[in-house]
Amino acid sequence: MFWQKLVIVLLIFFSILLYRTYVVFKPDKDIFKPCSSSIDNHSLNFDHQRLKTFQTLLQFQTISYDEHNQNFDEIKKCRDFIRKHYHGLTKEYSKFVQVHSIAEYSLLYSIQGKNSKLKPFLLSAHMDVVPAGNLEHWKYPPFDGYSDEEFVYARGTLDDKGNLFTMMEAVKEYLNVYGQPSRTFYVALTHNEEVSLSGAAGIAHYLSKQPFGHNGQFEFILDEGTIILEDAFPTLKNPLAMIGVAEKGCVTIEYRIDIAPGHSSMPSAPTAIGILARGVDKLESTPQPSQFGRGPEMGVFLGVTPYLSFPLRLAMSNMWLFSPVIQWVLSRKPATDAMQRTTTAVTHISGGEKDNILPTSASATVNHRLHPADSCQKILKFNRQTINDDRLVAHVKQCDEPSPISPHGKNIHSYRILEQTIRQTFIQDSEPIIVVPALMLGGTDSKSYTNLTKNIYRFSPFIYRHEDLSRLHGDNERIKHTDMQRGLNFYFHLILNNQLEHIPDTTLRSEI
Numbered sequence: 001m002f003w004q005k006l007v008i009v010l011l012i013f014f015s016i017l018l019y020r021t022y023v024v025f026k027p028d029k030d031i032f033k034p035c036s037s038s039i040d041n042h043s044l045n046f047d048h049q050r051l052k053t054f055q056t057l058l059q060f061q062t063i064s065y066d067e068h069n070q071n072f073d074e075i076k077k078c079r080d081f082i083r084k085h086y087h088g089l090t091k092e093y094s095k096f097v098q099v100h101s102i103a104e105y106s107l108l109y110s111i112q113g114k115n116s117k118l119k120p121f122l123l124s125a126h127m128d129v130v131p132a133g134n135l136e137h138w139k140y141p142p143f144d145g146y147s148d149e150e151f152v153y154a155r156g157t158l159d160d161k162g163n164l165f166t167m168m169e170a171v172k173e174y175l176n177v178y179g180q181p182s183r184t185f186y187v188a189l190t191h192n193e194e195v196s197l198s199g200a201a202g203i204a205h206y207l208s209k210q211p212f213g214h215n216g217q218f219e220f221i222l223d224e225g226t227i228i229l230e231d232a233f234p235t236l237k238n239p240l241a242m243i244g245v246a247e248k249g250c251v252t253i254e255y256r257i258d259i260a261p262g263h264s265s266m267p268s269a270p271t272a273i274g275i276l277a278r279g280v281d282k283l284e285s286t287p288q289p290s291q292f293g294r295g296p297e298m299g300v301f302l303g304v305t306p307y308l309s310f311p312l313r314l315a316m317s318n319m320w321l322f323s324p325v326i327q328w329v330l331s332r333k334p335a336t337d338a339m340q341r342t343t344t345a346v347t348h349i350s351g352g353e354k355d356n357i358l359p360t361s362a363s364a365t366v367n368h369r370l371h372p373a374d375s376c377q378k379i380l381k382f383n384r385q386t387i388n389d390d391r392l393v394a395h396v397k398q399c400d401e402p403s404p405i406s407p408h409g410k411n412i413h414s415y416r417i418l419e420q421t422i423r424q425t426f427i428q429d430s431e432p433i434i435v436v437p438a439l440m441l442g443g444t445d446s447k448s449y450t451n452l453t454k455n456i457y458r459f460s461p462f463i464y465r466h467e468d469l470s471r472l473h474g475d476n477e478r479i480k481h482t483d484m485q486r487g488l489n490f491y492f493h494l495i496l497n498n499q500l501e502h503i504p505d506t507t508l509r510s511e512i
Ligand SMILES: [Zn+2]
Pocket: 126, 159, 160, 193, 224
C-alpha cells in the first residue's frame, strides 16, 4: 500500500515538473517575427568614411580620472569636433534642429517634431572615458583607433563612443531621408558620466523646464546599458538582448575605530588595525543575502527558459523547487552573483603612523552595489549585525538608492517599440534573438533623468561574448565593424518606429 501511494505521489510530482517545463514554458515562435510596425527597409552602412570619423572621435583622450580631474582640453576638442561634424544639421534644418551647450562641455541636440501632442523621447550617450590602465597590456595604443578587418580597437569603443557615434549618424540619416519628424526627440551627449553626473543633471534640469504640455513627461529615455550576450546560458543557442529596466544603487561606507595610543613595546592586543581587520574579514566572508526573484533579473531567467535544453530547462521552469540550486550556481561566478545580490568590495584601508607606535585609529572603505530589493539602510543594518562590534563606527560617504524599476512588457508602448526595433535590426542568419528585461549592474547618466519619465531603459546594441565583458573599463577594448553597422540601423529604426503613435493591433496580437 505504502509503495503504491509513493509511486502515485512521485508520478504526480514529475508530471507537475514536466507540465511546467513543456507547457507553461513552451517556446513562443511568434516572438521571432520581425518587427511588422516598421515603415521602411532603409539600411545604413558602416562605410570607410564613417569608420574614419569614428576613429577621429576615439583619438580624443577624453579621460575622466575623478570628479575634479578630467582631461578637459581633450573633452573640449571632442565636443568641438562633434559640433563641427554635425554642423550641417543645425544649419540645414535650423527651423527644427538646435544644439545647446550644458554644464560647459555637454551637448544637447533637440529635434522639434511636427506633432506637439506626441510626448518627446531622449537618447543619451557620453563622450568621456576611463583611463586606459597599463598601456603594455594593450595590443594597439588605446587612443589610436586602430582598425583591422573585424574590429576597431580603442578606449571608448564600447563605452560609450560607439553608442554616441551610431546615434548621431542615425539622427543625421533620419533627417536626410525623412526630414522633420512627427515626434520631438533629444540627443544628450554628456562629458562626465564616468566620474560625476553634472552633465546629465544639467540636461535633466534644462529639459524639466521645457513646456511639453504633458506635465514635462517624456515617452521614454534610452541610455547606454545592458547588451546582447552570445553565450549567455549553457545550451542557449540564441543571442540574448537584455534591456536594463533598473540599475543597481551604490552605497560607500567608511568604518573607523579610534582608541587610546600606546607604545609598541607593551602592546595591548587587539590593536585598532586588528579590530578593523576582523570587521573587514567578516564583511568579506558574509555575502549580503540573495535577492533572487525580487528584482528585474528574474525577467532574464523567465525569458530564456523555453529555449534551453533539458535538464536546465526543467530546473528553470520549476524555480519553486530548484531556486536554491540556481542561486548556488549563480553565486559561483562574480558576474552572475552580482545579479542576485548586493555586492561588497573593500576598496580602501588605512591605519598606523609609525613603526613603533600603536595605531590610535584605523579605517576601511567598503563599496556596495545595491540590488533593487535592498536599500542603504538595510545594508547598514546587515553590516552592523555582521561586524557585531560597536567599536567600529560607520560613516556613510555616499548613498545612491537603486533606481526604480521601469514599466516593461507588452502593454508598455515605448518598451515594445524598443523590443521590436532590437528584433528588427538583429535578424541573423543563425538563431533569432531573444529580448528580455534585465538589471543593469553599473551606473549610468540615466539616474539623473528620473524626474522626466518612469520609462527609462538602458541598452547598448552590441553583441558580446563572456570574454568581452572584461574589456569594458579593461584592456584591449574593441568593437566589431558589424556591431557598428547594427548600431547605426538600431538607432535609425528606433527613431523611425517611434514616429508611430500606436503599434498596429496586428503586431500586438502576433507577438509576446
Ligand atoms: Zn558608460
